[in-house]
Amino acid sequence: MILLLGNLLLFLVALAAAPRLGWLWQALFPGISRPVWDSQSWFALLAEHLMLALGATLIAALIGLSAAILATRPAGRALRPLLDSMFSLAQAVPPIAAIALALPLMGFGAAPTLLALVLYAALPVMRSAVAGLDAVPAAVLDAARGTGMGPGRILAQIELPLALPVIQAGLRVALVLAIATTAVGAVAGARCLGTPIVTGLANGNLSWVLQGAVFTAWLAVIADQALRLGLDPERRRSNGRLAPAR
Amino acid sequence: MIRFEGVSRRYGEQVAVDRVTLEVPRGSICVLLGESGSGKSTLMRMVNRLVEPSAGRVLVDGRDVAGAEPEALRRGIGYVIQSVGLFPHWRVGDNIATVPRLLGWDAARVARRVDVLLDLVGLDAALFRDRFPHELSGGQAQRVGLARALAADPPLLLMDEPFSALDPGTRRGLQSALREIHAETGKTILFVTHDVEEALTLADTLAVLDQGRLVAQGSSASLLQEAEKGPVRRIFGKESLAFHRLATLPASSLARPEDARQDLPMLPADASLKQALMLMLAEGSACLAIPAEGAFPGGTLHWADLVAPR
Numbered sequence A: 001m002i003l004l005l006g007n008l009l010l011f012l013v014a015l016a017a018a019p020r021l022g023w024l025w026q027a028l029f030p031g032i033s034r035p036v037w038d039s040q041s042w043f044a045l046l047a048e049h050l051m052l053a054l055g056a057t058l059i060a061a062l063i064g065l066s067a068a069i070l071a072t073r074p075a076g077r078a079l080r081p082l083l084d085s086m087f088s089l090a091q092a093v094p095p096i097a098a099i100a101l102a103l104p105l106m107g108f109g110a111a112p113t114l115l116a117l118v119l120y121a122a123l124p125v126m127r128s129a130v131a132g133l134d135a136v137p138a139a140v141l142d143a144a145r146g147t148g149m150g151p152g153r154i155l156a157q158i159e160l161p162l163a164l165p166v167i168q169a170g171l172r173v174a175l176v177l178a179i180a181t182t183a184v185g186a187v188a189g190a191r192c193l194g195t196p197i198v199t200g201l202a203n204g205n206l207s208w209v210l211q212g213a214v215f216t217a218w219l220a221v222i223a224d225q226a227l228r229l230g231l232d233p234e235r236r237r238s239n240g241r242l243a244p245a246r
Numbered sequence B: 001m002i003r004f005e006g007v008s009r010r011y012g013e014q015v016a017v018d019r020v021t022l023e024v025p026r027g028s029i030c031v032l033l034g035e036s037g038s039g040k041s042t043l044m045r046m047v048n049r050l051v052e053p054s055a056g057r058v059l060v061d062g063r064d065v066a067g068a069e070p071e072a073l074r075r076g077i078g079y080v081i082q083s084v085g086l087f088p089h090w091r092v093g094d095n096i097a098t099v100p101r102l103l104g105w106d107a108a109r110v111a112r113r114v115d116v117l118l119d120l121v122g123l124d125a126a127l128f129r130d131r132f133p134h135e136l137s138g139g140q141a142q143r144v145g146l147a148r149a150l151a152a153d154p155p156l157l158l159m160d161e162p163f164s165a166l167d168p169g170t171r172r173g174l175q176s177a178l179r180e181i182h183a184e185t186g187k188t189i190l191f192v193t194h195d196v197e198e199a200l201t202l203a204d205t206l207a208v209l210d211q212g213r214l215v216a217q218g219s220s221a222s223l224l225q226e227a228e229k230g231p232v233r234r235i236f237g238k239e240s241l242a243f244h245r246l247a248t249l250p251a252s253s254l255a256r257p258e259d260a261r262q263d264l265p266m267l268p269a270d271a272s273l274k275q276a277l278m279l280m281l282a283e284g285s286a287c288l289a290i291p292a293e294g295a296f297p298g299g300t301l302h303w304a305d306l307v308a309p310r
């Protein structure tokens, strides 16, 4: 926890300091005339980066959860292998390829990036939700039906609350994947921490490339750190929740 | 109260329940006895439509359950299962309140009802109301399961091997709690078990299932008298048939009308011959005194009469 907060603080300080470190960039890249990235503020890029990742995770959550619910209903059980392979395929497509394929249809900007991220992040949500819903004890479901609860009520009041810890773990994985992957959106013109990398490559400005790369990697490390921290107590609680009813 | 009329249920080629016709009178405990896989659960679950019959029909209070809306039907029938199935994320009180809340009772009435039920099943309301299911022993959990089934005061209870997973002592405690609750509330109870002792302890009437077929029905005593061959004899265990039979006969019926001697061990007048045998073995005495009670004038029970052919 201390480690995570310290790292986060350091990251923010570095973002604030980067435009003021002209001498450092100059020393590292003496041949470059404008080594300081000043087209946009780093914080604006960070905010847009996070918005993209969060938006994509939200959409992936809706799609993944719906698919998982469908796959665990008696009527949808036959669809399960199909859904699983569809989502696996979606994740197998590298985001950069997904963006390239979406570009002609969706044009430059955030949209193709969002699509690529959603394709990438939906699988962990679906897998975790299926696992969580499957783990609800059969006796609990039998008892719920026996008391006269309808299918919708059983889903909302029994199955989803019991599966929640496992679903949350999947959501975190999806969010971390999205945060780490959003930078590729810069090739399609989405503004994010990847933007200085792409702009720098286009202009032969290695100083911008380096700064963008460092901050992108750094953010992904922080997200991963937060994920690990989030998972441990969650796993403990989920064990208590899903303990078989006696 | 419940009538099965020529009820069958097939799963593919397999016939789980085969043309069963059976009536459970109002206010009685009917025990479905049979080995594992004989179709007991399938037959029982047709009453609250967790299973639909392939043929025949099930009537509750004279009405075909096929015409009832399943959820509404189930709210009017208590259902208790072996693995209890308490909702692990709800406190004991909320578990018990399930059906009353589904029926839209107001909060104050629900809260009063929860306390009454905890008391009825022998749990201290103040101590148990706010516990989570994982904080209960197996016996306590099944008491809560029973309370949940009784919550909206349904006239009919379905119990599917409710005590089979419990240790013998706990099981006997719950059996006697159930008998007391039955005496107090007059519920109609359909009770599934594979345990002969349990069946004889609880049953007003017994129905024996074998491979989906109803092979015998009636009072425990009449079933045991006729159980000389076939599946009934096997299910009751042929070695212990005579012993089980003793459990269905009152000790007073064999007592000699002698004055009860003071030096003999005393047997309560309502005891069974099985209890008499147990007491003789425990006390090392071939004679027992039975005190007068009601119409019974008192007398002495002799070992010779107990083992004489009947």
Ligand SMILES: Nc1ncnc2c1ncn2[C@@H]1O[C@H](COP(=O)(O)OP(=O)(O)O)[C@@H](O)[C@H]1O
Binding pocket: B011, B014, B015, B016, B034, B035, B036, B037, B038, B039, B040, B041, B042, B043
């Ligand atoms: N949903 C089902 N699908 C297929 N077969 C079933 C199903 N339910 C029960 N059976 C079969 O029907 C038979 C009777 O089962 P059941 O009623 O559970 O027996 P019991 O409760 O007496 O142990 C068993 O052979 C079982 O395998």
Ligand SMILES: [Mg+2]
Binding pocket: B040, B041, B042, B160
């Ligand atoms: Mg069964």
